[in-house]
Amino acid sequence: MKKGVLLVNLGSPDSPTAKDVKPYLDEFLMDGRVIDVPPLLRNLLVRGIILQTRPKKSAKAYAKIWWEEGSPLIVISERFADKVKKHTELPVALGMRYGSGSIKEGLQQLADQNVDEVLLVPLYPHYAMSSYETVVVKAMEDQQKYFPKMRMTTMPAFYRSPDYIKVLGDSIAEGLEGFAYDHVLFSYHGIPERHIRKSDPTKFHCKIDGSCCSINSVAHHTCYRHQCYDTTELVKAYLGLPDDKVSSSFQSRLAGDPWLKPYTDYEFERLAKEGKTKLAVITPAFVSDCLETLEEIAMEGEEEFKEAGGEEFKHIPCLNDRDQWVALMAKWIKDWQDKAMLPV
Structure with missing residues (x-):
C-alpha cells in the first residue's frame, strides 16, 4: 500500500x-x-x-x-x-x-x-x-x-508527548527571552463544560473542579480540561518556571452556558489589579496563529490588560512553521x- x-x-x-x-x-x-x-x-x-x-x-x-x-x-x-x-x-x-x-x-x-x-x-x-x-x-x-x-x-x-513539550517549551523560552515577566498565562480555547462531561467515557469521573484531574483515569484520554492543565504543568517543569508566576485560563466563550473557567479576559483584569505589570501570554491550544490568537489575545487582550493597570504585554506566537x-x-x-x- x-x-x-x-x-x-x-x-x-x-x-x-x-x-x-x-x-x-x-x-x-x-x-x-x-x-x-x-x-x-x-x-x-x-x-x-x-x-x-x-x-x-x-x-x-x-x-x-x-x-x-x-x-x-x-x-x-x-x-x-x-x-x-x-x-x-x-x-x-x-x-x-x-x-x-x-x-x-x-x-x-x-x-x-x-x-x-x-x-x-x-x-x-x-x-x-x-x-x-x-x-x-x-x-x-x-x-x-x-x-x-x-x-x-x-x-x-499529542499534548503530552515529550518531544512536543520540548518543541513548545523551546518556542516559549525564545519568546520570553529578554522579557522580565511578572506572570505567564497559558490561555487555551474555551469549550462548554458539558462538552467535558459528554467526552467522559466513564460518565462519572469528571467533576470539573480540579479534583478529578489529578486522579489517573481513562477519562483523561478525552478530557480537554485535564489535557490543557497537563500541558501547562509539563511546560512549566521543562522550563523551570516558578509556580507562583504561571496559571491557565480559557478564552472565546459564548453567552448562555457555563464554559471552562477561569476566563482569560477576567484573568487579564485580575492579574493587573494584583500588581502583575508585565504579562506574557501563550496560546497552546493552537499550533497556528489565527483570529483567536492574533486578534482576541494579541490585540484585545493587551488592551484589556493595560486598561486594568498592566504595563507590558507580550503575546508569544504559536509554533506556526518553526x-x-x-x-x-x-x-x-x-x-x-x-x-x-x-x-x-
Whole structure:
C-alpha cells in the first residue's frame, strides 16, 4: 500500500468580508460537535440569531489580522505543510475542517497520487469534541463515502508527548527571552463544560473542579480540561518556571452556558489589579496563529490588560512553521511510515 499524510486545520473565511464570513460561520456553527444541541434548535440559534449579526462583527475582527497573502491560519498552515513535504518522502496534503480547501479535497489530492493508506493528523494538540473529534469524524465520513478503498490511521492528541513539550517549551523560552515577566498565562480555547462531561467515557469521573484531574483515569484520554492543565504543568517543569508566576485560563466563550473557567479576559483584569505589570501570554491550544490568537489575545487582550493597570504585554506566537516543529512532525511521519508508531 502507498502511504500518505493529510494535515487538517480549522479553516478560515475566503476573505475578511461579511459575505464570506457568513457561510464559513454557518458551516462551523452548524456542526453538531461545536454547538451540540438538537438540529432544529441549532438551526434557530445559528441561522435565526447568531448569523444575523455575527458575520459583520467577525469580518471586522478578521480584517484587523488579515495578511496580504490571505488568512494567517491558511497561509501558516500552507507554509507548514510545504516544509513538512521537504522532510518526508511521503505525499503530504492539507485540508481544512471548514471553508475552502476541504478535507475531501485533501484526500482527493492523495488519491490522485495513488495513496491508499493515510495518516490523518488533526493539527490540535488536545482532544475536544469541537476540534479534534470533529476533524476525525468528518475525515472518516469523507473517506468512507468517496474513497472506500482507502485506509486511515489517526494521530492521537499529542499534548503530552515529550518531544512536543520540548518543541513548545523551546518556542516559549525564545519568546520570553529578554522579557522580565511578572506572570505567564497559558490561555487555551474555551469549550462548554458539558462538552467535558459528554467526552467522559466513564460518565462519572469528571467533576470539573480540579479534583478529578489529578486522579489517573481513562477519562483523561478525552478530557480537554485535564489535557490543557497537563500541558501547562509539563511546560512549566521543562522550563523551570516558578509556580507562583504561571496559571491557565480559557478564552472565546459564548453567552448562555457555563464554559471552562477561569476566563482569560477576567484573568487579564485580575492579574493587573494584583500588581502583575508585565504579562506574557501563550496560546497552546493552537499550533497556528489565527483570529483567536492574533486578534482576541494579541490585540484585545493587551488592551484589556493595560486598561486594568498592566504595563507590558507580550503575546508569544504559536509554533506556526518553526523548523523545530516541522522536524518533529516529519519525525512522527517517519516513525509511522517505518513502524506504525505514533506519539504518546
